[in-house]
Amino acid sequence: MKILLDIQDKNITIEEDSIQIKKHQEILAKFISAKLTYTPTHCECCGVKNENYTVYKNGTKTSRITLPMSGIYPTFLNLKKQRFFCKACNASFIARTSIVKEHCFISYHTRAKVLIKSTDAQSLTDIAKDCSVSTTTVQRIITTEAKKYKPYYHALPKHLSFDEFKYAKGQMAFEYVNGENGDILDILDRRDSHTIKNHFIANYQRRDLKKVETVTIDMNAGYVNVIQEVFPQAKIIIDRFHLVQLISRAMNMTRVRVMNSLRTSNGEDMKKYRRLKRYWRLLLKYKGDLSYTEYKYYRLFGQRLEVNVVEELLSYDANLKVNYNLYQSLLESIKEKDFKAFENILSTVNLNTVSRYMRTSVKTLKKHLPFIENSLSYPYSNGRIEGINNKIKVLNRVAYGYRNFNNFKSRIMLHFKLKAIVSQQKGSVYPAA
Structure with a gap:
């Protein structure tokens, strides 16, 4: 027994x-x-x-x-x-x-079971029910254990990643992680420039701030000003995913505009409308990934090559084809990490020939051009922090939201910090007596 x-x-x-x-x-x-x-x-x-x-x-x-x-x-x-x-x-x-x-x-084994379950995406109510304790006890155990993973304010890694996530209605939290291994360094309950600036200046010494070499962000102008002031030696990197997302959205909105213009009583126009609506992904696909040899059956087209489907969609509107060529050129330069080609495309493009959506994107890219050069030169991205944010959103959704930010922060820190230990020890985690 x-x-x-x-x-x-x-x-x-x-x-x-x-x-x-x-x-x-x-x-x-x-x-x-x-x-x-x-x-x-x-x-x-x-x-x-x-x-x-x-x-x-x-x-x-x-x-x-x-x-x-x-x-x-x-x-x-x-x-x-x-x-x-x-x-x-x-x-x-x-x-x-x-x-x-x-x-x-409450036995140590029960406490260990609560901690192990808290590393998964489960609500406090479900954990409490499985462990035969109250939700208050579960939160108390999580808060006590999370204190062991307090932020270490005596050093900073050379490469950082900044991002934010929504934790309540109208409330955005700021987080920064190690750009090399994805380790969460700290989470703030606000993302405004004043709060971020004061946090770094108050908690880190000047020599530690000068050691930061790169900071990867999305296209948030507020972060740019903070980084230039707080990290004087750091180079700002725009995440490549956000660059691709910017021009992809502009291209897709251009397609939608052309598609809606074909929604008329004419049968031939409606056929074009349905084709543009159904095969929108092909227009956003990188041209180097299109199939030039394999025939497939495409509804509304019949037996065709994938590249032929794209060519016929582009033939419906001259402006759509111009925007598509610009989109593919920018996409190729980003994929090949060729900054000179990217800069040359932006400098030679005729803004009067492209849609207003693509025109706005080109102006935004020109504004961030010095940082995009770093994006295509360094291997760092916000991939890890975006994955962390996705898991944080799952935790928040499963819990039906948190009213107390500190409780939510404790759960996040424990979920990511303790989960690595649980994986290493294959589930044999027991709190110290």
Whole structure:
């Protein structure tokens, strides 16, 4: 029975026929009766040695200790703890055990189960239900454990990544991570320039700020001003994904404009409309990835090559073809990391021949041109921090939101910091006694 319950304390003995199944808080639960007793070597109150029965046994005190669920029932251990009385100081104390903290009724194994479950995308209510504890207890365990992973404000990595995520209605949080390994360094409850600037200046020394070599961001103008002021030696990198996303959206909006212009009572125009609406992904696909050899059946087209489908879609509007050629040229230069070609395309493009969506994108790219050069020269991106944000959104959605930002931050830090340890140790994580 002790092996089954993973009780390693040799001073605990389980009696015969000690298991009972009865109602507890209106649900059926399993109760296991056991006794904890031993002969102490000294008094825990005054420290006198136990010689000639200076410390003797003086009754028992029963504690109901929550264990991890055994089978389908919540499991509790009714542990009769031995009481001791000291003749030297006339004080009494209770026997201690390694399965539970002193003055606590939740076992270390249950606490470990709560922590392991908190590394997954589960709500506090589900964790509390699985571990037979309250949601307040779950949050308290998470908050206590998260304190071990407080931010280390004495050094900064050479490469940083900045981004933000939404944690409440109208509330955006700011986070920065190690650009090389994706380790979360800290999370702030606000993303305005004043808060970010004060955070770095107040917590880090000037020499640490000067050691930062690169900072990867999206096209947030507020971050640019903060980085230039706080990190004087750092080069700003615009994430390549956001560059591609900018021109892809402009191209897609151009397609939508052309498509809607063909929505008329004419049957031939409606056919073109349906084709542009159905095969929009082909127009956004990189031309080098289009198939030139494999014939496939395309609805509304028949048996065609993929490249022929794209050519026919572009033939519906001359302006659409001009925007497509510009889009593909920019996409190719980004893919090949050829900054000179990218700069040359922006400088030679005739803005009067492209759509207003693409015109706005070109102006934005020109504005960020010095930072785009760094994007195509350095291998760093915001891929890791975007993946972290995706998991954070899942945690927030599963929990139906957090009203307390500090509780949400503790859950995030524990989810990412402890999960790596759980994976390394294959689930054998136990908090220190």
